[in-house]
Amino acid sequence: MRHNGRAPIKASRMRPEHLNLREGETPLAVCPDCESWHRLTRSMISPHRDSSDKPVKSGERRYFGDKPERRRRCPGSAQRITIDLTPEQWGQALLAADSTAAGRHSARVTRKPRTAVPTPVTRLASLPAPSARLLAVRDQARAAVHVHRSECEVCRTGRARCPGGRELEIRAGHTDASVRFVHEQHEAALRAMAAPAAPRRQQWRRVNAAVKRTDQQRSTRPAGDAPKDGGPSVPETPVRITA
Ligand SMILES: [Zn+2]
Ligand SMILES: [Zn+2]
Structure with missing residues (x-):
């Protein structure tokens, strides 16, 4: 792969958040032309198409994963990046940039903590x-x-x-x-x-009428004929039964 003919960009002159030099991970950089992320291959931004180009109407995807219309090659392809930072140095620069960004953020927005209050x-x-x-x-x-x-x-x-x-x-x-x-x-x-947690008195009031009705029904004789005289008599004194 030949470079794009431009002067190399020093990693130390780039914004740390536009680089990924984390140890054990694929080195990445944001392309200065189209501002999208790309792998660094042999200290060059891998060739890619210009994703900042708005696709023409006919090139719009019809569903997710559909291949977008072919776009022109990004001039940032094969841009040389000189890695003059160790992963540690880059990490520190990233932290510093992040903390100033976080400082600005907290100065502007006071976010309410989401506490678990019932x-x-x-x-x-x-x-x-x-x-x-x-x-x-x-x-x-x-x-x-x-x-x-x-x-x-x-x-x-x-x-x-x-x-x-x-x-x-x-x-x-x-x-x-x-x-x-x-x-x-x-x-x-x-x-x-x-399941409303109503107070006991309130619950009682709600069922009171029904309870009264049931009590009344229990105390009145069922409708229909009374037992005939010829029916079996019920013993009124204790009966001893011997087998
Ligand atoms: Zn690009
Ligand atoms: Zn991505």
Whole structure:
């Protein structure tokens, strides 16, 4: 494979999150032209088609895994990358970049921790099943994983996972968990409604009329003829029976 004629890019000058130099894993880099992940073969970005090219209308996939229309070769193919970082150095650079990103993130968003506080009974009844919107978000996240796997040169092999693919999987996992969480809450609400924990007095009031009716029926004689005189007599004093 001949290089693309451009000057090599030093790994140390690239954003660490655009590289994967983890020990024991296939080295990966984000192509500077099309910004997709590719394997590094002999310190060159493996040849690929331009995935940033929007496929023309007729080239749209009809189903997941369908081969998209052939695209032009990406000019970032066979770009030389000079690996001037050890896996450790790269890992440290990645951590540093990640912690500043995390710092920015936490400064902007204060996320509520999801603690396992039991839901008050009064609120249970109003807990709906997962909404159509949430289910749609979950389906989209799953579809994104499928589409990515069918298109990504790295993830398609099934042997390696590019960071982008990993991120999509994590996101799909989160939406899955959200759906499961809402579903479980809803189920709990249904169970709680089926077996209301009413106070004893309230329960008694509810069955009181029925109990009274039964007591009355028990004390009145059944309708129909009374036993005739000729019937067997019932002993009114204790009877000793000897075999
Ligand atoms: Zn490219
Ligand atoms: Zn991928």
